[in-house]
Amino acid sequence: MVSVARPVHDEVALRLAGLEQRYTPIRRALVTTLADAGRPLSIPEILASVDELPQSSAYRTVTALIEAGVVRRVTGVDDHGRFELTEDLAGxxxxxxxxxxxxxxxxxxxxxxxxxxxxxxxxxxxxxxxxxxxxxxxxxxxxxxxxxxxx
Amino acid sequence: MVSVARPVHDEVALRLAGLEQRYTPIRRALVTTLADAGRPLSIPEILASVDELPQSSAYRTVTALIEAGVVRRVTGVDDHGRFELTEDLAGxxxxxxxxxxxxxxxxxxxxxxxxxxxxxxxxxxxxxxxxxxxxxxxxxxxxxxxxxxxx
DNA sequence: CTTGTAATGAGAACCATTCCCATCTACACT
DNA sequence: AGTGTAGATGGGAATGGTTCTCATTACAAG
Structure with a gap:
């Protein structure tokens, strides 16, 4: 939960800024959660991990992070979208x-x-x-x- | 459309019979379509290929064929299910x-x-x-x- | 402190898929 | 061929994940 390297957050903030977008607490929490998970998370898993997060905000935040190029969608075997940090951030x-x-x-x-x-x-x-x-x-x-x- | 080897149909009929199910015209048309496509097809693609096929029947038929072990679901990059004959039938x-x-x-x-x-x-x-x-x-x-x- | 713009949250809208049920059809047995 | 039983069909309603809408709130700059 505090294990995310600062450079990752800095980089995310930078890319969001490039689209005139802000690195808000919700977005920061999502990045931290994804980084800590070490595997792609589905929306239900994200909701369970981030406290007080409305479903609509989860979807919207994930979408915003995808557009900023810091998150990507992974397709698995079931029909739930799963999300992870991009390779240049997560390796x-x-x-x-x-x-x-x-x-x-x-x-x-x-x-x-x-x-x-x-x-x-x-x-x-x-x-x-x-x-x-x-x-x-x-x-x-x-x-x-x-x-x-x-x- | 007539390119499906008879042994495939025989095998499908056999597996359906094993579950007390019939090899009906709709099911036969679906098997033929999937065999001819040479790639996994989505439901919209199946509806476009098989004439006069109601959507509900397409889904139900595909499900029946999956249960009989002759069709399998393939997950692609979008969120549409795609379907193909199992490897033991299609290679x-x-x-x-x-x-x-x-x-x-x-x-x-x-x-x-x-x-x-x-x-x-x-x-x-x-x-x-x-x-x-x-x-x-x-x-x-x-x-x-x-x-x-x-x- | 004001103002412009982005972000949020709640719920409606969407769309692929599944479920339901009344009707129809295939196969087995006369 | 005729009939009975169980499976199959089709149309539409229901479901569930995801997206959209919009009124409200929070920032950052002046």
Missing amino acids: HHHHLACGSCGTVEDIAPSPRLERAMAEAARVVAEEQGYEVTSHQFDLVGVCSTCRALPG | HHHHLACGSCGTVEDIAPSPRLERAMAEAARVVAEEQGYEVTSHQFDLVGVCSTCRALPG
Whole structure:
């Protein structure tokens, strides 16, 4: 909750200012929450984390931060939008969505994974004429928690 | 439209029968449409492809086919569900979602891509304790059409 | 302190999806 | 072929996440 580096807040304030927008307490709380979560959060999760936050403000604030280029929307396996700080603020990583419970986790980049991902992106670019967006992959699987469940 | 191999229809009929369900004309039309599309289709796309299909029937039919294990839902970059035949009916492949227009394409598996994907899945399984679902990956990028657009 | 502009909160509006129910149809058994 | 039973269909109502509207409030500059 106080673990967010000041440079992040400064950078967010700067980008908002570039659009003539203010870095208000609500926006600051949202940035802090997303930074601390370490994984993309859905709106319900954000509402549970930030005290006294009306739903409409949550959606609007998230939208404002997206427009300022400090938050991006992540699509998971269920139909809930999930949000995280952009890579230039939170660091490069990939995502792993659990097809069973819907939770999305960040994957810390390891050299082996990066090599495999980079190779996959290269192949897709060559063979399909696609430009893979900023080395961003989302994998779907079953998380260890759900695998342990009966059924 | 007549390009669907008979074994596919037979298999679908069999799986529906296993749940005491019938392989009706509507369901057959949907299977044919999905098989011919060669990429996951959204409900609006399905409605445009199948003549005289009420929206409620489209959703219900898709749901029935999912329960029978012959169709699966694919999540793209926008919030529209997209549907395709399962891999055991349509063959193994990956997806490429265009972050700009939302269209999802199938990626034909090439040896190079498979190697890279398999390696990525292995790493994720080892390092994150995840079981990656049936070698299924979805990548996001910008398709060649959208890249050619101004702006 | 005044004023202009952005931000907020509550609820209405929207839209994709799901649910309901009366009607229709397919298959099994005469 | 005729009939009965259960599944399937279609139209519309209901749901739920997300977006929009607008009156009110909070800032920053003069």
